[in-house]
Amino acid sequence: MxxxxxxxxxxxxxxVLRLDPALAERLAAVAEVEGRTVSDVAREAIAALVEARRKxxxxxxxxxxxxxxxxxxLDLLREDQP
Amino acid sequence: MIELDIAGLVVIAGQAGGIGxxxxxxxxxxxxxxxxxxxxxxxxxxxxxAARSHRRGNGPAGERPDxxxxxxxxxxxxxxxxxxxxxxxxxxxxxAAAGLQFLAINGWQADLDVPKAxxxxxxxxxxxxxxxxxxTFWLEVRLSPDPAWPDRQAQALPPESRARRIMxxxxxxxxxxxxxxxxxxxxxxxxxxxxxxxxxxxTGLMPxxxxxxxxxxxxxxxxxxxxxxxxxxxxxxxLTGQDDxxxxxxLERIGISRETARQQAENTTSEGPPQxxxxxxxxxxxxxxxxxxVLDEAVxxxxxxxGTEHFLLALYCHSDAAVVQALAGLGADESQxxxxxxxxxxxxxxxxxx
Numbered sequence: 218m219x220x221x222x223x224x225x226x227x228x229x230x231x232x233v234l235r236l237d238p239a240l241a242e243r244l245a246a247v248a249e250v251e252g253r254t255v256s257d258v259a260r261e262a263i264a265a266l267v268e269a270r271r272k273x274x275x276x277x278x279x280x281x282x283x284x285x286x287x288x289x290x291l292d293l294l295r296e297d298q299p
Numbered sequence: 300m301i302e303l304d305i306a307g308l309v310v311i312a313g314q315a316g317g318i319g320x321x322x323x324x325x326x327x328x329x330x331x332x333x334x335x336x337x338x339x340x341x342x343x344x345x346x347x348x349a350a351r352s353h354r355r356g357n358g359p360a361g362e363r364p365d366x367x368x369x370x371x372x373x374x375x376x377x378x379x380x381x382x383x384x385x386x387x388x389x390x391x392x393x394x395a396a397a398g399l400q401f402l403a404i405n406g407w408q409a410d411l412d413v414p415k416a417x418x419x420x421x422x423x424x425x426x427x428x429x430x431x432x433x434x435t436f437w438l439e440v441r442l443s444p445d446p447a448w449p450d451r452q453a454q455a456l457p458p459e460s461r462a463r464r465i466m467x468x469x470x471x472x473x474x475x476x477x478x479x480x481x482x483x484x485x486x487x488x489x490x491x492x493x494x495x496x497x498x499x500x501x502t503g504l505m506p507x508x509x510x511x512x513x514x515x516x517x518x519x520x521x522x523x524x525x526x527x528x529x530x531x532x533x534x535x536x537x538l539t540g541q542d543d544x545x546x547x548x549x550l551e552r553i554g555i556s557r558e559t560a561r562q563q564a565e566n567t568t569s570e571g572p573p574q575x576x577x578x579x580x581x582x583x584x585x586x587x588x589x590x591x592x593v594l595d596e597a598v599x600x601x602x603x604x605x606g607t608e609h610f611l612l613a614l615y616c617h618s619d620a621a622v623v624q625a626l627a628g629l630g631a632d633e634s635q636x637x638x639x640x641x642x643x644x645x646x647x648x649x650x651x652x653x
Contacts, residue, residue, distance in 0.1 A: 259329055266306035267324055276307065279403040280314055280396075287399055289414040291315060294391040294421065 300347055300364045300372060301404045302340055305332055308385060308397060315396035316389035323386060332385035339376040342431075346371030363406035363444060370439035372405075373398040374424070374431050381425045395421050406448035410441050410588060412616030413595030433501035440499070440591055486590060488516065494652070497594050497605055505597055508606045508650035510544035513537075522580035525568060530583040531614055532622045536564040538607055545650055546607035549639040553631050563625040585617050592616040606650040608640045 248258045270276060284291065303311075309332075313323030347368045364372075380394040395417075402409055411417040420437055423429030429437075485498045495515075496506035507515060518537030522529035538546045539561040547557050582590070592613035597605050614623055615633040626636075 256329065260324070260327075263305055263309065263327070263329065264324055266304065267309045267320060270304075270306040270310050271320060276310070276404070280311060280400055283399045283403050284314055284396060287395070287409075287411060287414070287417075290395060290411055290417045291392050293414055293418040294395060295389075 300343060300368070302343065303336065303376065303397060303401050303404075305329075305336060307400070308332055308336065308380075308393075311397050311400050312386050312389065312393045315392045316386060318389075326386050328385055328387070331383040335376075335379040335383035335385060338379040338383065339372070342375030342379070343372035346375060346435075363448065366407065366442050367435070367439055369402060369405050369407045370442055371431075371435045373402050374435045374438060376401050377421065378424055378431055378434075381421075391418075391421050391425055394425075402442065403445065406445050407442045408445045409438065410443055410591070412588065412592040412613070413599050415599035416595035419598060429501065436500040486515075488512070496652075497590065499594065502594065502598065505594060505603060505605050506652040508604055508652055510541050510546075510607045510650055511605050511610060514540055514544070514546075514607055514610060519580045527568065528581045528583045529586050530568075531585055531589065531617060531620050532564045532567040533580075534586065534589060534610060535614065535622050535626075536561060536568075538610055539564065544607040545640065545643050545647065546611040548647065549608060549611065549636060549643045550626075550631060552639040552643060553629075553635055555626070555629050555631055559629065560626070563629070564622060567621040567625055585620060588616065589613045602649065604649070604652045608644065608650075611636060612640060 244255050244258050244262070247253075248255045251258070309323050309327055310320050312318075312327075313320035316323065318326070347364065349368075349371070363369075377394040377398040380397055381390060384390040384393070386393060399409055420429060420434055424431070424434050486496075487498065488495045494504065494506045495512050496504045498504045514534070514537035516537070517540040518529055518533040521536045522533040525533075527533070538544065539557050541547065542557050547560070550560050551557070589610075590613075593605060593609045596609040596612045597603075600609070602609070612633075614620070614626075615636065617623055618633070626632075631639075
């Protein structure tokens with residue numbers, strides 16, 4: 218496991234990403250070339266993966282079924298939220 | 300075992316938290332999410348490995364993972380998400396939804412008939428009061444195979460894997476039967492070795508009250524007498540065997556006499572071929588599920604015993620069952636029965652362990 222760390226201020230925060238070493242290197246390289254933070258590049262990469270997942274009908278159908286089936290449980294957990 | 304990735308987690312968090320995927324992505328604590336998934340992955344693999352050492356765990360690609368391994372991995376995922384919340388809020392909802400979705404994509408569905416008991420379990424896991432192993436036992440006995448899963452899974456597999464799965468299917472079915480074992484959920488009717496009750500690793504022994512034990516015995520006797528496996532109607536018949544139980548008193552509060560309830564149980568049963576007078580009547584699948592709900596009702600009420608009221612309430616996890624419909628037709632729907640049980644317990648106090 219490699220770690221890619223960055224330090225920020227204001228609205229950003231310190232973070233440590235546990236990434237595959239090769240992926241961490243690629244993220245760092247992209248960030249350096251594009252003059253962006255590693256976390257920005259990582260978030261953009263995740264956004265692309267999320268977009269693909271949103272088109273996964275099977276996954277979404279299972280999720281909808283699950284949430285509907287266990288709605289009462291989720292409501293109870295929501296009600297008790299501090 | 301199919302693992303959840305960070306994109307799946309974002310979609311789940313967005314839906315479970317009711318904030319949508321875009322908001323979930325913008326609020327995502329990437330480091331926390333990655334830490335949770337890494338921790339869950341490691342614990343999940345250990346669970347599979349432990350299951351495999353008992354000749355269980357993952358089979359060929361595309362085969363449903365073993366029940367115990369799936370439960371352990373789902374609990375590991377929930378615990379990791381509780382420890383490293385990926386969103387600022389909705390911690391327990393996201394963990395629960397992710398655990399349930401993880402089970403679904405691996406071919407298992409959780410029958411959480413008593414949501415309050417499930418919520419207490421997740422809260423226990425979050426606070427550290429419930430050990431992961433105990434939560435795993437709790438979940439394992441509530442898992443049932445998703446009947447639609449092989450088809451869903453086949454759609455997701457590349458052709459080569461699909462062919463392999465089909466080739467392995469008959470052997471997988473045999474192996475699955477061979478691996479079947481009783482869950483960590485033991486019902487005892489009393490012996491020299493200990494009192495009667497339900498024992499699980501998470502709860503220890505939850506003893507039956509006197510009326511509850513009598514009901515259990517009577518339900519089995521009645522089922523045997525009729526030559527049937529024990530079903531919900533026999534459980535109701537057993538519950539109406541005594542006139543001083545909390546269950547009977549609660550029904551009377553709604554205006555249903557013991558005799559009327561007994562008659563409903565009679566009306567929904569039919570005679571079968573004669574059975575040997577001794578031996579235990581097997582339970583129908585509905586009755587088996589009711590046992591778990593009985594325990595959950597007791598836990599949800601904060602009780603350390605199993606009383607007749609827990610049995611009565613547990614019947615309502617089968618809202619479509621004939622006997623439940625019959626009770627509802629008399630005005631005893633679930634909400635009214637719950638209210639009546641609460642009122643009766645407040646008035647007469649709890650039943651005492653046998």
